[in-house]
Amino acid sequence: MKNIFIILVILLSYSACDYAQNNKKDEPIECDFLILTKEEEKVTYKDTAGNIVIDAKDYLMSLTDTFYTMAIVLDINQGFIGIDRQQNRMFNIFVYDNYPDSVSEGLFRIIEEGKIGYANLSGDIIIKPQFPCAYPFKNGKAKVSIDCVGIKEDEYSFWESENWFFIDKKGNKIIEE
Numbered sequence: 001m002k003n004i005f006i007i008l009v010i011l012l013s014y015s016a017c018d019y020a021q022n023n024k025k026d027e028p029i030e031c032d033f034l035i036l037t038k039e040e041e042k043v044t045y046k047d048t049a050g051n052i053v054i055d056a057k058d059y060l061m062s063l064t065d066t067f068y069t070m071a072i073v074l075d076i077n078q079g080f081i082g083i084d085r086q087q088n089r090m091f092n093i094f095v096y097d098n099y100p101d102s103v104s105e106g107l108f109r110i111i112e113e114g115k116i117g118y119a120n121l122s123g124d125i126i127i128k129p130q131f132p133c134a135y136p137f138k139n140g141k142a143k144v145s146i147d148c149v150g151i152k153e154d155e156y157s158f159w160e161s162e163n164w165f166f167i168d169k170k171g172n173k174i175i176e177e
Contacts, residue, residue: 034067043073054087063100070123072100082110082123090123104136107169127171133159141166141174
């Protein structure tokens with residue numbers, strides 16, 4: 001039954017790619033993808049022909065079921081990371097409430113050396129990590145601070161700052177009037 005489901009997903013994906021390529025002549029269509037499977041409790045990715053492309057023995061789980069350019073995986077040693085097709089670590093994913101950050105308005109938070117930035121699901125870093133405190137995007141802007149303090153109360157943690165400001169999706173400070 002599991003194999004029938006995988007075959008059905010592959011056929012539907014190819015049909016969607018063929019339809020898109022035939023009906024949108026000026027737009028490139030990405031149809032090269034890998035599909036998440038589990039092999040003996042290991043995360044693996046197979047190509048559309050069923051060949052294992054990534055035998056990810058160091059990944060406990062993956063949050064990306066269809067892998068185009070980037071996958072979010074839980075690495076045994078590095079936590080939640082974004083990887084490319086060659087399994088190179090692209091960045092660490094910001095963890096909120098014991099789980100990787102959710103996508104909000106096409107972006108999610110990443111963290112490098114204690115600083116937060118934003119990336120998209122293609123794996124492009126849109127705003128380089130530079131903020132010690134940064135919230136997800138909402139209504140086209142994100143609340144950030146470069147001068148903040150992390151506070152932990154029991155199992156909860158939050159940030160405090162006297163200098164919050166908003167940025168747009170290019171990382172520019174929004175001047176409020």
